[in-house]
Amino acid sequence: MIDLTQIHDSIAATPSKIVLLVADGLGGLAHPETRRSELETARIPNLDALARRSACGLTTPVEVGVAPGSGPGHLALFGYDPLKYLIGRGALEALGIDVELLPGDVAARGNFCAVDDDGLLTDRRAGRIPTELSAPICERLNRIEIPGVRLDVFPVQDYRFVLRLRGTGLSELLEETDPQREGMAPRLVRALSPEAERTAAIVQQFVDEAGRLLAEDEPANMVLLRGWAQLPNLPDFGQVYHLNPAAIAAYPMYRGLASVANMQVIPTGKTFGDEVNTLRDNWHGHDFFFIHYKPADAAGEDGDFDGKVQTLEELDAHIPSILALQPDVLMVAGDHATPAIMAAHSWHPVPFLLHSRYTIGEGVDGFSERACGQGALGRIPAQTIMLLALSHAGKLGKYGP
Amino acid sequence: MIDLTQIHDSIAATPSKIVLLVADGLGGLAHPETRRSELETARIPNLDALARRSACGLTTPVEVGVAPGSGPGHLALFGYDPLKYLIGRGALEALGIDVELLPGDVAARGNFCAVDDDGLLTDRRAGRIPTELSAPICERLNRIEIPGVRLDVFPVQDYRFVLRLRGTGLSELLEETDPQREGMAPRLVRALSPEAERTAAIVQQFVDEAGRLLAEDEPANMVLLRGWAQLPNLPDFGQVYHLNPAAIAAYPMYRGLASVANMQVIPTGKTFGDEVNTLRDNWHGHDFFFIHYKPADAAGEDGDFDGKVQTLEELDAHIPSILALQPDVLMVAGDHATPAIMAAHSWHPVPFLLHSRYTIGEGVDGFSERACGQGALGRIPAQTIMLLALSHAGKLGKYGP
Numbered sequence: 001m002i003d004l005t006q007i008h009d010s011i012a013a014t015p016s017k018i019v020l021l022v023a024d025g026l027g028g029l030a031h032p033e034t035r036r037s038e039l040e041t042a043r044i045p046n047l048d049a050l051a052r053r054s055a056c057g058l059t060t061p062v063e064v065g066v067a068p069g070s071g072p073g074h075l076a077l078f079g080y081d082p083l084k085y086l087i088g089r090g091a092l093e094a095l096g097i098d099v100e101l102l103p104g105d106v107a108a109r110g111n112f113c114a115v116d117d118d119g120l121l122t123d124r125r126a127g128r129i130p131t132e133l134s135a136p137i138c139e140r141l142n143r144i145e146i147p148g149v150r151l152d153v154f155p156v157q158d159y160r161f162v163l164r165l166r167g168t169g170l171s172e173l174l175e176e177t178d179p180q181r182e183g184m185a186p187r188l189v190r191a192l193s194p195e196a197e198r199t200a201a202i203v204q205q206f207v208d209e210a211g212r213l214l215a216e217d218e219p220a221n222m223v224l225l226r227g228w229a230q231l232p233n234l235p236d237f238g239q240v241y242h243l244n245p246a247a248i249a250a251y252p253m254y255r256g257l258a259s260v261a262n263m264q265v266i267p268t269g270k271t272f273g274d275e276v277n278t279l280r281d282n283w284h285g286h287d288f289f290f291i292h293y294k295p296a297d298a299a300g301e302d303g304d305f306d307g308k309v310q311t312l313e314e315l316d317a318h319i320p321s322i323l324a325l326q327p328d329v330l331m332v333a334g335d336h337a338t339p340a341i342m343a344a345h346s347w348h349p350v351p352f353l354l355h356s357r358y359t360i361g362e363g364v365d366g367f368s369e370r371a372c373g374q375g376a377l378g379r380i381p382a383q384t385i386m387l388l389a390l391s392h393a394g395k396l397g398k399y400g401p
Numbered sequence: 402m403i404d405l406t407q408i409h410d411s412i413a414a415t416p417s418k419i420v421l422l423v424a425d426g427l428g429g430l431a432h433p434e435t436r437r438s439e440l441e442t443a444r445i446p447n448l449d450a451l452a453r454r455s456a457c458g459l460t461t462p463v464e465v466g467v468a469p470g471s472g473p474g475h476l477a478l479f480g481y482d483p484l485k486y487l488i489g490r491g492a493l494e495a496l497g498i499d500v501e502l503l504p505g506d507v508a509a510r511g512n513f514c515a516v517d518d519d520g521l522l523t524d525r526r527a528g529r530i531p532t533e534l535s536a537p538i539c540e541r542l543n544r545i546e547i548p549g550v551r552l553d554v555f556p557v558q559d560y561r562f563v564l565r566l567r568g569t570g571l572s573e574l575l576e577e578t579d580p581q582r583e584g585m586a587p588r589l590v591r592a593l594s595p596e597a598e599r600t601a602a603i604v605q606q607f608v609d610e611a612g613r614l615l616a617e618d619e620p621a622n623m624v625l626l627r628g629w630a631q632l633p634n635l636p637d638f639g640q641v642y643h644l645n646p647a648a649i650a651a652y653p654m655y656r657g658l659a660s661v662a663n664m665q666v667i668p669t670g671k672t673f674g675d676e677v678n679t680l681r682d683n684w685h686g687h688d689f690f691f692i693h694y695k696p697a698d699a700a701g702e703d704g705d706f707d708g709k710v711q712t713l714e715e716l717d718a719h720i721p722s723i724l725a726l727q728p729d730v731l732m733v734a735g736d737h738a739t740p741a742i743m744a745a746h747s748w749h750p751v752p753f754l755l756h757s758r759y760t761i762g763e764g765v766d767g768f769s770e771r772a773c774g775q776g777a778l779g780r781i782p783a784q785t786i787m788l789l790a791l792s793h794a795g796k797l798g799k800y801g802p
Contacts, residue, residue: 006484007467358743361431361438362771376770378750378780380465387466391748398746399463400470400483401490401628 007399013242016328016393019279019289020385022077023315024070024254025297026334027350027369029341031305038296038305038340039351039368042312046319047332051353052363057377058349059385061336067347073335074257076382078237078290087260088172088229094162095256099154101231106170106199109227110153110161111178112137112220113186115211119222121182125159126220134159137220144209149202163225165203171196174203176226186224237261238288241386242395246282248275249292258290272314276321283325291322300338301345308340329393330355331385332367349379356392408788408800414643417729417794419689420680421786423478423655424716425471426698427735428751428770430742432706439697439706439741440752440769443713447720448733452754453764458778459750460786462737468748474736475658477783479638479691488661489573489630495563496657500555502632507571507600510628511554511562512579513538513621514587516612520623522583526560527621535560538621545610550603564626566604572597575604577627587625638662639689642791647683649676650693659691673715677722684726692723701739702746709741730794731756732786733768750780757793 028038061068062082071092072082087095090107101107112134114123135155142153149167156162173196177187189207191200207223214221238245239262247258247265250272255265264286268278272293279291293315299307322330334350351372362376373379377388390396429439462469462477463484472493473483488496491508502508513535515524536556543554550568557563574597578588590608592601608624615622639646640663648659648666651673656666665687669679673694680692694716700708723731735751752773763777774780778789791797 006487358430358740358747360433360742361436374775376749376774377465378459378774384465387464388748389466391466391468396466396468396748398468398470400473400487401493 007396008240010397010399011242011390012395012397013287014393014395015287016395017283017287017289018243018329018331018389018393019291019322019325019327020077020331020333020389021291021293021322022074023293023296023312023332023334025300025336025338025345027337027339027346027348028300028308029337029339029346029348031341037369038300038308038312040370042309042316044312044316044367046316048366050319050323050330050332050355051367051371052365053359054353054355055359055362055377055388056351056353056364056367056372056375058369058372058375058379059333059352059382060349060379061382065347067345068336069345070253070335071257073345073382074254075234075261077333077335077385078261079240079383079386080234080261081383085232085234087232087257089227090162091229091231092253092256093156093227094154094164095260096253097154097156097162098252098255099162099164101164101256101260102166103231103233104166104168104170106165106172106228106230108163108225108229110163111224112159112161113222113224114219115186115222119185121179121184121186123219124178124182124224127159129159129220131155131157134161134220137214137217140213141210141223144206144213146202146205151206159220163206165199169198170230171199172228172230174200174228176228177207178224178226186222189225231260234261237263241288241390243288244286245288245290246286247290247292248278249290250275251292251294254292254294263290272318276318279322280325297338300340301343303340303343305340328356329389331389333382333385350382352377352380352385354385354388354392358392408797409641411798411800412643412791413796413798414688415794415796417688417796418684419644419730419732419790419794420723420726420728421478421689421691421732421734421790422694422723423475423691424694424697424713424733424735426701426737426739426746428738428740428747428749429701429709430738430740430747430749432742438770439701439709439713441771443710443717445713445717445768447717449767451720451724451731451733451756452768452772453766454760455754455756456760456763456778456789457752457754457765457768457773457776459770459773459776459780460734460753460783461750461780462783466748468746469737470746471654471736472658474746474783475655476635476662478734478736478786479662480641480784480787481635481662482784486633486635488633488658490628491563492630492632493654493657494557494628495555495565496661497654498555498557498563499653499656500563500565502565502657502661503567504632504634505567505569505571507566507573507629507631509564509626509630511564512625513560513562514623514625515620516587516623520586522580522585522587524620525579525583525625529559530621532556532558535562535621538615538618541614542611542624545607545614547603547606552607560621564607566600570599571631572600573629573631575601575629577629578608579625579627587623590626632661635662638664642689642787643796644689645687646689646691647687648691648693649679650691651676652693652695655693655695664691673719677719680723681726698739701741702744704741704744706741729757730790732790734783734786750774751783753778753781753786755786755789755793759793
């Protein structure tokens, strides 16, 4: 988080309302034939018009040249330094299936796997067994009890599961048990630091017990564990910014990321239309709203240029409904670019607009990578947009006399 | 200050001369009707022409989204990290009335106030008594003597004064005595840290004595003290940059800020014309000049769009006189934006130009927020302009072999 220790006293709660609309994977790249990006190809009259009366720019999620995952991408938009606070793989996996994580909990990604009579791996993914088969196995593993800790196993998909440990004095500083190739035995659970010895012993007990419970099963007769992670100790978003923040997201992982920042997660439906309705219904209860739009990223990851264009047009159609609520500040941002021609997250700076009563005549011609690159905001770290929002909303006074 | 430890040895004194013209509150925002900013509305042919043969850009005073006070705004332009070095309110108030502050001195803002027979506040501002009445009271308080410290009381305006403590081992870590509402007694002077205990005791003695001296007065029969501040321990501007710096400012606060950086303050008159004459008269005595233009900020703070336009036009008329001195480097900068439509300091990046023999053909069309946003310098931290100036003046050699 931008070091606010010096300016914290300049932030005051006011009735003004801020909306942060995150279009996941917003930024793109030009199509090789048309030489126009997804945003430049899409018919987005509402976003274009909004850009003309907004402050526009490009946000750098982590650092020039660095493509971020969803965790760092969102933490940066919330104002946290993504290089300082990392949500580990096990924790993100847990958040992605709506598993509650409390400070101190340890989460790991698990694989069901197959071992032979000598305990050597024959299939690291247990024949990719479907969820229908793995879910009942998770239930059986949930019967394992180890004194001093609560263990829970949650099915993810196919051969994958999440293991969550809850108790006092646990540590994430454990080695992964997956040796990464077959013909070897799963590794023992080793502590990477003395304070993790007890956690390592507990997990080893769990692994041994799982091996006994599954001994007669086929093909999933053992487990591999990796991506050990505890939640980073994030400053409380609402406390730092003097806001009463709400998060509205159809996808669990983004609800999870918001909950890690201690935003209030409001239940919503499965579509962005549901999310906008939830926004409207809860408009009077909060002064900050994070609302998440997933489909742009999904189409980008699929390498589906036309599909991503369509998701952007669908997003555009919802803009009037959000503007009708008359937010004092509306930001349209992306956590990272997901250019369809790359079919992956990328490192490119991401189009950004901020609209408030003070954004008169600094607009650009439309909402796209190229247009925002000419905007008044220039290229700014994603971490700074919350300061801009607070200032535009009249919540951040001047620093120093 | 940009960490110069690595490049300090690359700076050399040369005969070349640098002028830093700070137009206070330079940046603005578009008028809602014309959609043109103050700079875009003003007829400023000299600044426009200069911009065309300068390197232009936008400076960020403190951080994206953060509006600075005058202190941080100027310290940043001088190259100091404004988040590291903060000039507290009491110290700035003292500098604003030309009160000398030495390292170690403690300054506070004082209010004359009224208390009833029980010592409870009936008016925190003592009926806003005029300076004619408060100045003689300050003189009476100056008779208070406390062993081991020198106390001086200076009238500011109306019911406000500055208290300055001079002596060894003093501390600014004191609580404010103003309870912020009437019906309560002024707070006792409490130390926020053990090293401030002695200072707290001294100030409490002063407050008690003031109460006795003023007991029969009306309405000002007590004092409130707040904004305790000592000067930050700034590196010496001239030493760091190998310069012999001079400051020319009609307004005391800006002379004060320059003196904190240990620039030599040259006495001048009340107008910018006087300042330019002072610059000319002292041209051969220094190799760096900070010259301050106040009216743009004053009009902006008043919310007077047309008035600010006029001040910019008045500034423009003086540019040829400055150029006639043939400075090797002329910078025109602002400590922050003061958009008339906000009637306050703002967080927006500030137009900046630097002219030297090396700024050929990187010019933009004119001198304004939008034009400078397209300039060769891009958006730069205000803290970096001194490095640019030194390089353009041939005083900063290359870093590393």
